[in-house]
Amino acid sequence: MKGILDIFTIVAVAAGAFFFLAGTVGLLRFPDTFTRLHALTKADNLGLGLVVIGLLPQMDGVMAGLKLILVWLMVLLASATVSQIIARALRRGGPEP
Amino acid sequence: MTEALTLALVGLLMALAVWTLVARDTFAAVSGFVPYGLLLTLAWLQLRAVDVAMTEAAIGAGLTGVLLIAAAARLRPTEAPAWAERPGLPTRVLAAIVSAAVAAGIGACVLLLPDPAPTLAPAVAQNIASTGVGNPITAVLMSFRAMDTLLEAVVLLLGLIGVWSLAPDRAWGGRPGPAPTEDPNSILGYLARVLPPIGIVVGVYILWVGADLPGGKFQGATVLAAMWLLVMMAGISDAPAVDRTWVRLALAGGPAVFIAIGLLGAGVAGAFLGYPEGLAKPLIVVVEAALLPSLAVTLALLLTGPPRRKDGDT
């Protein structure tokens, strides 16, 4: 049982790390701010989600797991808001995208 | 393995530090500074300083980052003239030599520090029981070296008085920051309604666990300050006018309670900032709870700056 859970953790965290990598590559390679935001938020939220899911079996108790999920939800909320604000500022004629 | 991680961390830290110094655009430099602060948090963790890591993340990277970003955005027009004032090559070479010498001296000192290192950890462990708290850092901050913490609260208050003193005379008694304009459909407004209840719980929780686990008033106060700033940024509530008595009471209340309990100690426990036998923990919690709102208001107002407008101004 322990072994299976460990393998699950490794796979999920590795997949999460891959999404982070992809998001970072997108941030560096995409042509303008809108697409960069797209790459960053999609990939990072998914990546962080996978990391959190992967870590859940390793937690000591239910409370610790819930805290982990709360962290993920908070990051989702914050990054969605920030991306929205950046995009909106750009559309209202901020600096060139 | 740990060494490899540390090496990577050191490399990144230095690269980001260099970036914040050489980047031509100040805004770009600040966006190097914030991850620099967050990476430092990892360094504190590697050095097993969890409380410091939390403070760094909250204040060092978080609040300082916000402060610098806001300032960089407003100071854009001054960048080109400043660049033209760059000191000449001789000065820079001299500065580089001096800085390198200082760095080398510090490096040598670090390498020459005695081994085994002197430490007060055993002394803290021996005496922590009489303070009733479980977190040794809280014991140091609130009992063994409580004077420093008291003075630090005064430093913050004095810093705020200094910031306020920069107001133009016509704006004295007014409010800091730009006038609020709430956009009902803005997602920021949504966030500013959803997040604060959670943030307040988190902030108070950090204070509460600080007695026994990593955490404490500074970290908790930063979270509360951030919530208030969010509400102000979203335009839901306005920054308070600086001559309101409640604002001033909120600012001075925490340090005042601290001094009062300290003097109580002088009367009852035989020493200023001493705690009577058995009452140490409750009194420490009272002081921390009184400091929390004061620190939160001070930190938030330090960020919003001096008063700039009076009600009725356009």
Place this chain on the structure above:
Amino acid sequence: MNTPTLLGLCAAVLVGLGLYGLIVSPHPLRKIMAFNVMGNGIFLVCAVIARRGAGAGMGGDPVPQALLITALVVAFAASALAVALVLRLFEETGSTSLSAQAAGPQPAAAEGEV
């Protein structure tokens, strides 16, 4: 080389970098950032010292860690005051130059006896 020593040397370099930036940067906001880089280097020295003093079941000496928290908060207050001054100077004069007056830039040679 172990982790604290490595980070201690990193701290020394950060202090050097910050000091250089503080002397050379012409823009006050950049000086404030350099001050923060330097300050963080100094705090890192302190954290290294705390870690070296681990004992009695603690991962580090709690006294320097507590000092560190105090110093971090004080440094933030200092940055806030400095930034407020820069912004006010800009509002008042439209410039943030520190060298409009006869006195020149930060005297580099002055730090010589460090």
Place this chain on the structure above:
Amino acid sequence: MPPSVPVDLTTPGGLLLVLAVLLPFVGLMLGFVLGGRRAQQVAWVTIGLGAVLVAAIAHRLWVSADALVYLLGGWAPPLGVMLRADGLSVCMMVLVMVVVIGIGIYANADFRTPDGVREKRAALTFWLLLLAVWGSLNLVFVSGDVFTLYVALELLTFAGVPLVSLDGRGETLQAALRYLLYALAGSMLYLLGVFLLYGAYGTLDIALLAQRVGAEPVAWGAAALMTAGLLAKTALFPLHLWLPPAHAGAPAAASALLSALVIKGAWFLVVRLWVDVFPGVVTLPSAQLLGALGASAILVGNVVALRQARLKLLVAYSTVAQIGYLFLMFPLVAGLDAAQLDSAIAVTGGLLQAISHATAKAAMFMAAGLVYATLGHDRTADLRGAGRALPMTMAAFALAGASLIGLPPSGGFLAKWLLLSAAIATAQWWWVAVMLVGGLLTSAYVFMVVVRAMAPAPLGWEPKVRVPRSQQGAVLALALCSFLLGLAALLPFDVAQIGRSGALSMGAR
């Protein structure tokens, strides 16, 4: 009580030290909450109570003939923080009290909240910062812990910087910013030294450090960093560039506070470190370096002061020069120590120099402020009429100037006499030459100002404003303090050295 306390070191009356530190800050908070003209009233009540407190501390010291000690929270060092006041500290506390009262009386007229106005920014800020400067200096004098001293230095900086830009003009904002940047860099270097000391010796307590510090690289590094940082804050040549614009641009009362008191905080700390903590670490050549910087400051500051076109700038550059005298004591102390002689004479000489300069410089800045108010300008080339309109003030300026020059029976004379004797005793004749040349240069600009001010006013000239007599009286009183300080030589014994042999018996030797 905690088991780690071997003996209770707290002496009777130790609590007075705590109160001396707390009282100004309590007044600050109360004045801040009440606001408006209440702040000024609160400040005066606080100053009144503070005067009683300082008198009580001085009396206690005199009676017990030993240092006052207080263990905060009952925790003994190295875990806890100790407050300790020896003769040096108490002399400085008395000085600060006297100067604060003088400046307060002067400022009553300038920083009043006018009727019909609820609160004025500059007035409120000034009174709060006056209390803050006073409280932070008390803390600098009595703290026995190098980290608490760091916090005290930061308090002093945060109180001093806004004083510079109190009137909000662009050039004063710039001066304040430069001052702040120097001061912050200075405190950071000091803090790094503190951390290194802790890393090497495991304590922050001055008395314990004095026992443990040895002549080794880490101690040298820490001493160098802390000294360099403090020099930037005291504005010793060549780190003085921030001072003249900052001190000359501030309102007169604020200039007096900054020039007379604030810079003395960092200087006092250098004395503490070099004389009490690092006596075995600092070498004679390093003390000579410090003295050489002081000598350069005396020469450069005085020459530049002579060439100033504005009175306030002249007085500010004279501060740069007088700071130099404060640092001549270090090679003398080191020389006396090296010759196995008692170094007390040089320490007392330095202390007297600090006291006489503080009172004289506060008087001079405030006199310059009155001249400015009366003439509408302070161009040194045209001071005609100042002597007629402000006889008391110009007399005060001359008396203060006499003290700076070192004419008997002024405090400056006694200070320079002690320093000269120490220089001769240790055969360091070059400092004698510097002091004599410095005195000549000082007398040149003091006489220049006084002679020009005595010139008859042009026909039909009227003073712009009539300054209140209380302001003139405060200026004269401070100048008289400085001028008559030389009578301290009549005291039965050296008050400044009370409790200092105790420090040494706890210390290295």
